[in-house]
Every structure is written in structure tokens, then in C-alpha cells.
Amino acid sequence: MTLLTLDDVSFGYTASPVVKDVSLTVDAGEYVGLIGPNGSGKSTLLRLCLGLHTPDAGRIELFGHPADEFVDRERVGYVAQDVTENTKQMPITVAEVVLMGRFPHTGFGRVGKRDRELTQQALETVGIDHLADRRITKLSGGQRQRAYIARALAGEADLLVLDEPTVGVDAESVDAFFELLAGLNADGMTVLLVEHDIGAVLEHADRVVCLNRELYFDGSPTEFADSDALDRAYGTNVHRGERVEPR
Amino acid sequence: MSSSLLVVSGALGVPYDVLYWLLERWSDAILLVADQFGIGMLQYGFMHRAFLVGMLIAVMAPLIGTFLVHRQLALIGDALAHTAFAGVAVGLFVNAVLGVGVSPYLTAVVVAMLAALAIELISEATDAYNDVSMAIVLSTGFALGAVLISLNSGGLAVGVNQYLFGNLSTVTNQNTILLVGLFAIIALVVGVTYKQLLYVTFDETAAQVAGINVRWYNRVMVMLTAMVVVGAMQIMGVILVAAMLVVPVAGATQIARSFREALLASVVLAEIAVLVGITLSFQYEATAGGMIVLVAVGLYIGAVLYGKLRSSRAGTVDTVSADEQATDDQMAD
Numbered sequence: 001m002t003l004l005t006l007d008d009v010s011f012g013y014t015a016s017p018v019v020k021d022v023s024l025t026v027d028a029g030e031y032v033g034l035i036g037p038n039g040s041g042k043s044t045l046l047r048l049c050l051g052l053h054t055p056d057a058g059r060i061e062l063f064g065h066p067a068d069e070f071v072d073r074e075r076v077g078y079v080a081q082d083v084t085e086n087t088k089q090m091p092i093t094v095a096e097v098v099l100m101g102r103f104p105h106t107g108f109g110r111v112g113k114r115d116r117e118l119t120q121q122a123l124e125t126v127g128i129d130h131l132a133d134r135r136i137t138k139l140s141g142g143q144r145q146r147a148y149i150a151r152a153l154a155g156e157a158d159l160l161v162l163d164e165p166t167v168g169v170d171a172e173s174v175d176a177f178f179e180l181l182a183g184l185n186a187d188g189m190t191v192l193l194v195e196h197d198i199g200a201v202l203e204h205a206d207r208v209v210c211l212n213r214e215l216y217f218d219g220s221p222t223e224f225a226d227s228d229a230l231d232r233a234y235g236t237n238v239h240r241g242e243r244v245e246p247r
Numbered sequence: 248m249s250s251s252l253l254v255v256s257g258a259l260g261v262p263y264d265v266l267y268w269l270l271e272r273w274s275d276a277i278l279l280v281a282d283q284f285g286i287g288m289l290q291y292g293f294m295h296r297a298f299l300v301g302m303l304i305a306v307m308a309p310l311i312g313t314f315l316v317h318r319q320l321a322l323i324g325d326a327l328a329h330t331a332f333a334g335v336a337v338g339l340f341v342n343a344v345l346g347v348g349v350s351p352y353l354t355a356v357v358v359a360m361l362a363a364l365a366i367e368l369i370s371e372a373t374d375a376y377n378d379v380s381m382a383i384v385l386s387t388g389f390a391l392g393a394v395l396i397s398l399n400s401g402g403l404a405v406g407v408n409q410y411l412f413g414n415l416s417t418v419t420n421q422n423t424i425l426l427v428g429l430f431a432i433i434a435l436v437v438g439v440t441y442k443q444l445l446y447v448t449f450d451e452t453a454a455q456v457a458g459i460n461v462r463w464y465n466r467v468m469v470m471l472t473a474m475v476v477v478g479a480m481q482i483m484g485v486i487l488v489a490a491m492l493v494v495p496v497a498g499a500t501q502i503a504r505s506f507r508e509a510l511l512a513s514v515v516l517a518e519i520a521v522l523v524g525i526t527l528s529f530q531y532e533a534t535a536g537g538m539i540v541l542v543a544v545g546l547y548i549g550a551v552l553y554g555k556l557r558s559s560r561a562g563t564v565d566t567v568s569a570d571e572q573a574t575d576d577q578m579a580d
Contacts, residue, residue, distance in 0.1 A: 050456050073458030080452055090317040091500050091509040092449060100449065103442045104457045111442070135504050155457075 001028045002064075003159050003190055004049055009058035011048055017056070018044045020214050028158065031181075031191045033205030035198050037234045040212040042194045043081065046163050049192070050078065062159075074104035077152020079145065081163040081194075094139065094147050095132040098122055101155030115154075122153035126180060142173025149180065159190045166197065178204045198230070266424045273299055288529050296423045297415040297482065297535070301521040303430045304479040304491060309499070309513035310437055311475045312492035314448045314468060316500070323469065324489035326366065326381045327359050327476045330388030332485045334358025334477070335410045336395035343399045351410070352422055352477060356429070359473035362388060367469045371462060389485075413484035413536040415528065422481055429478040433471050444468065445506060482525075483536040490540045491517060498547035501554035516546045 004026040011019045018041040026032055036042045047053050048060055051067035065071035101122065102115040123129035126146040131139060136147060145165055152160050160181075166174045182204055185191050195201050201208060202221040210217035210224065210233045217229035224230070274295045281289035288294055315321060337358055338351030362384060369380050396407055409417050437444065446454040447464045455461045472492070479488045499512035524539030531538075 052452070052455060070458040073456065076456055078453050078456040080450070089500065090449060091503045091506060093505040096445075096506055097449065100442075100446050100453075100457075103446055103459070106442065108439055108442075133504065151453075161456075 002026070003028055003062070004192070005059070005061040006045075006049070007059040007061075009045075009048060009055045009060055011044065011053055011055045011057075013044075018213065019048065019055075019211075021058075022211070022215050023058075024209060024215065024218065026159075026190065026192055028190050029185075029188055030207055031185045031205045032193065032207045032209055033201030034192065034194045034209045034211060035196070035201050036211035036216075038196075040233070042211050043163055045211060046161060046192070046194050050076065050161060074155050075158045077101070077149070077155055077157030077160045079148040079152065079160070079162040079165045081165070081167060089137060092136055093133050094128065094136050094150075095119060095123070097136050097147055098132075098150045098154050101151040101153070101157075104155060118156065119150075119154045122150040125153055125184075126150045140173070141169040142177060145169060145173075145177060146180070149184070153184075157189070159192065160184065162191070162193045162195075164194055164196055166195065166200070174200070262428075263424060266427055267420065270296070270299075270420060270423060270427075288526065293416045293418060294525075294529065296418045296420065297525055298522070300418050300423055300426050300478075301482055301525050301535075301539075302518060303426060304475075304482060305495075305517035305521040306514050307430050307433045307475050308479055308491035309495045309517045310510065311433065311468070311471050312496040313499070313506075313510050313513055314444055315472060316493055316496045317448050318468075321489070321493045322378070322381055323363075323366065323472055324476055324492040326385040326388070327363055327469075327473050328480065328485045328488045329385045329392070330362035331355040331359040331473070331477045331480055331488075332392040332410060333362075333388040333395070334392075335480075335485075336392035340395045340399060350421060350425065352425055352481065355477045355480065356425075356474060358388075359477050360470050363469035363473040364466060367466050371465075409484075410480065411484050411486055412534050413480065413482045413487070415482060415525065415535045418481050426478045426481065429474045433474055436467060436471060440464065440467065483539065484534075487536040487540050490543065494540065494543040494547050495520065498543070498550035501547075501550040502557075516543065516550070520546055 002025050004024075006022055006024040009019060009022045010017050022045065034042050034045065044053070048055055049062065049067060051060075051062065051070055054068045060067040063072045063075055099111065099115065099119045102111060102118065106112070106115060120129065120132075123132055126149050128139075128143055128146050128150065131143060131147075136144060139147065148165075149160070162181075166177060169177065178200060181191055181193070191205075193201065193205065202225060205221065208217060208219065208221050208224040209215065210229050212233040212235075216233040217224055217227060219227075274292060277289050277295045277298070280286065289298075312321075312324070315323060332355075334355030334357060335351040338349050338354030341347065341354065342349055342351075366381065366384055373380070408414070443454070443459050443464050444467075446457065446459055447461050447468075451461055454464075475492065476488050479491050483491055495513040495517040496509070498516045499509045503509035503512045520539050520543035524542045525535055527533065527542070528535040528538040
């Protein structure tokens with residue numbers, strides 16, 4: 001089953017396009033890693049997929065509906081870039097944040113027993129149930145990331161969309177984080193990951209999409225490693241395993 | 248005042264009569280308490296209304312303020328208060344020129360809500376809440392108010408202080424009923440859209456991805472803010488009204504852990520500030536708005552000290568230690 005379809009999509013904030021003629025589909029159960037140099041439009045592409053921008057040309061369908069119509073939104077779990085920043089100093093507990101995953105389901109209705117059960121389960125799955133009553137601002141970057149994943153799980157999402165989730169997280173937590181993602185994917189979660197760390201994507205994803213304004217590569221990690229897509233897209237001799245740091 | 252009463256009762260009809268009846272029962276109840284415990288302050292009719300209005304303000308201001316402060320929009324209350332002042336001036340001006348009796352608070356609600364919508368639409372168009380545009384709206388509102396009022400000084404200039412600084416003794420039945428109406432709308436809207444407002448406040452992008460119409464809720468939030476500001480203006484005055492949106496919330500943030508706790512704590516702090524503030528203001532014949540804010544600031548300082556004391560006493564309990572992090576990672580593996 002196809003969850004996401006991009007058909008000849010172009011988009012620009014100004015006259016010059018940031019994303020140009022991109023076609024791509026994501027099927028249920030896939031683990032897709034989206035890579036590209038800084039300013040390559042990968043975060044923009046992700047925002048397009050989520051319906052946060054409307055394409056200038058082409059068509060984007062999420063769950064069979066135009067992405068910017070926001071249909072079936074409880075099926076998407078979203079983990080934003082730099083999760084450490086958007087929490088400010090707001091007093092809110094981990095459990096309250098994870099419960100938000102249920103809000104698209106409850107609408108204007110009350111939060112019920114099942115909502116709380118699913119929240120608890122999600123916290124257990126990502127291994128932070130003992131932190132449920134902590135203020136989210138008191139958590140480390142790695143723990144906070146897990147909380148956001150738990151929010152997606154509580155929402156019973158089919159598609160997990162992550163925008164550079166490892167920025168600002170220590171190396172050890174990053175490893176554990178990728179293992180968690182792999183485990184979720186093995187259980188049937190479709191993963192769409194934007195990541196600057198090419199090595200991590202090649203190691204964990206089962207499909208690599210390389211973008212620099214246009215699509216440079218779409219295929220398996222082994223094929224990617226054997227191709228010259230990386231050199232062409234990045235325009236330098238960046239090799240597999242090397243971390244391309246943002247900015 | 249009777250003609251302005253007619254305008255409002257004509258527009259609202261039955262609900263107004265019901266509220267008026269309820270207000271009289273409230274007054275009776277307070278009188279009973281006053282007689283029972285010999286509290287002289289509560290013998291006065293205007294104090295009954297002042298306490299009712301104050302207690303309602305202490306619920307709705309921090310309720311809306313909690314969402315505003317955590318979206319870093321604390322300043323918007325100030326901007327809207329100043330445009331509400333323009334609304335008051337419009338009301339006074341229209342009354343003087345056309346010889347009608349529209350309540351200035353009613354025109355203030357309308358003008359402040361239009362200004363709120365304008366601020367929101369500007370921020371949507373420019374993709375950011377802008378200090379500068381907020382400051383422009385604030386000064387424009389106040390300038391317009393000042394000009395309109397000076398245009399028909401004479402008899403009207405006398406009444407301006409009451410709007411600038413608030414006044415307990417001028418809280419009329421009509422204005423009390425207006426406030427009860429505003430309170431009902433605010434409580435209802437927040438009650439129904441609490442989850443959506445919380446999501447938008449916490450993480451606007453994720454809320455949008457989740458299918459919540461962020462723009463719509465932002466508009467709702469600023470309109471509610473306009474209502475709170477005008478409602479609270481009667482006692483707090485234009486200049487100090489924003490404090491009720493911010494100070495109790497800032498105090499609650501120091502002591503609460505969850506968002507619900509923060510909401511509750513901010514209301515409790517605001518109620519204390521209002522009750523103590525009004526009492527002191529009656530006792531010492533000082534301005535109520537100023538007294539309330541001073542008490543609220545005192546409570547805020549207390550909350551900061553309590554928060555510091557608690558976290559230092561709790562030591563590492565409230566912060567996540569390195570050991571715990573390691574355990575977390577192992578658990579996930």
C-alpha cells in the first residue's frame with residue numbers, strides 16, 4: 001500500500017525553486033532515509049509531504065488525499081528538528097506531551113481511559129515510562145526525542161516522519177535512538193527520516209533518497225554506496241561513513 | 248446610565264434579566280455573610296460587585312494568560328489593553344456626539360477584538376509576531392484614545408481615570424453583567440478547545456501536522472485575550488490589566504510541573520491577589536488595580552523562592568542524572 005506519493009513536485013519560497021521535479025513514493029513498512037547537503041531542500045520536501053506547504057507544481061498525496069487537505073492526520077507521527085528548542089520553559093509533563101498524540105482522535109471530546117492506556121503503552125515502548133511525571137524540559141535531548149516518538153505511537157501513527165531528529169543529541173543516545181527506530185520499523189511502522197548523517201542512514205534505512213534540489217538517487221543503501229550519486233549531489237568527495245555536519 | 252442599560256438589555260433581553268436576578272441573589276448572599284461575621288466592607292453594594300468581578304477576572308485572566316505566556320505572547324495583552332482604551336474613547340465620543348448611551352466597555356470589546364484580529368492577520372501575513380507591529384498597535388490605540396477624549400474634554404475628561412487605573416466603585420450592575428457574559432464565553436471556548444489550544448501552544452508545527460487548524464486557534468486565542476482585557480479593565484485599568492495575564496502565570500510556572508497544575512496554580516495565585524488586593528484597597532483607600540498587582544508580584548516572588556528552595560532541597564530528584572539516562576538507553580535496547 002502506498003502511503004505517500006510525490007508526482008513531479010516543485011516548490012520555492014521565492015521565484016527560484018528549492019525543490020524541483022521530485023517524484024517519489026513511500027510504501028507501507030518502508031524505512032526511507034532522505035539525505036542531501038545543507039540547503040538541498042530536504043526539510044522543505046518533508047514540510048511539503050506533511051502539507052505544511054502547497055507545491056507550486058506537481059501533486060502530493062498522503063494516504064491518498066492531497067497532503068495540504070490534512071485528511072487522516074492521526075496516522076502521521078512527526079518529530080521535529082531540534083526538539084530541544086520548542087519546549088521553551090513551559091510547565092508540561094512527559095505524559096501530557098505524549099497524550100497529545102491522542103488529540104487528533106479525541107477531537108473536541110474528552111480524553112478517555114483508552115487514550116490514557118495507549119499513552120502509557122507508548123511510554124513503555126520507548127522506555128521512558130518512569131519519566132512520565134517529569135517536566136519535559138528536565139529531560140535530556142535523547143529522552144525528549146523518545147517522548148516525541150511516544151507521542152506518535154500513542155496516536156497509533158502508521159507513518160513516522162522525522163526531521164533531523166539527532167541534532168543536539170549525544171552520540172550514545174543517537175545509537176540507541178536508531179535501534180528504537182529499527183525496532184518500530186520491524187513492527188510495521190513506516191519511517192521517513194531526514195538525516196544529515198549519511199553513515200547512519202546507510203546503516204539503518206532500507207532505502208536511500210538523495211536530494212539536492214532535484215532527486216539524485218533513490219534506491220538501496222548498497223546501490224547508493226556503489227553509485228556516484230553522493231559526489232554528484234554534494235559536489236565534494238564525501239565518503240560513506242563520514243558525517244556531514246550541518247552548517 | 249439608565250439609557251445605556253436599555254441598549255444592553257434591548258440587545259440581550261432575557262439572559263440579561265436572568266443575570267441581573269442572579270446578581271441580586273449574589274448581593275443578598277454577601278450581605279448575609281457581612282451581617283453574620285460583621286464585615287463592614289461587605290455592607291456596600293459596589294463591593295459585592297467588585298468582589299464578583301475580581302474573582303471572575305482571577306479565573307479568566309490566568310486561564311488565557313497561561314496559553315499566551317507559553318507562546319511568548321505576554322506583550323499582546325498590553326497592546327490590546329491600549330486599543331481597548333481607544334474603544335472606550337470611541338464609546339464616550341459616540342455617546343457625546345450622538346447623544347446615545349452605549350456602554351464604553353461594549354465599544355471597547357468590539358474595538359479590542361478587531362485590533363486582536365488585525366494583529367493576528369498581520370502576524371500571519373508576515374509569519375511572525377513582531378515586537379514592532381505590536382508596539383505600533385499599542386501606541387496607535389492609546390493615541391487614538393487620547394485624541395478622541397481630548398476632543399470632547401469638558402465633562403468627559405473626568406471619567407478617564409476610571410478607565411486608565413480602574414475603579415472599584417464604578418463597577419455597575421450593567422458592567423458586571425457584561426463581565427459575566429464575557430466570562431461565560433471564555434470559559435466555554437477554552438473548555439471545548441482546551442486540547443487544541445494546548446497542542447498549538449506547545450508545538451505549533453506538530454499541531455498543524457496533526458490536522459489542527461493553527462491559524463484558526465490563534466485567532467480564537469487573541470479574540471479571547473481581547474475579551475479578558477476589557478473585562479478586567481474595569482478594576483485593573485488599562486495600564487495594569489496585562490499584569491493579570493502574566494504575573495500569576497509566571498508565579499505558577501515556578502511551582503507547577505504539569506500544565507494542568509500550572510493552570511490551577513495561576514488561578515489560585517490570581518484569586519489570592521484579587522481578594523487581598525481589593526480588601527487592602529478598600530482598607531487604605533488605594534487604587535485596587537495597583538494593590539492587586541503588588542500582591543500578585545509579592546506572590547510571584549514567593550513562588551520563585553519556593554521553587555528554588557524545593558529544587559535545592561530535592562537535589563537531583565527533579566533533574567535527570569547521568570545514571571538514569573544510561574538506564575533509559577539500556578531499557579530501550
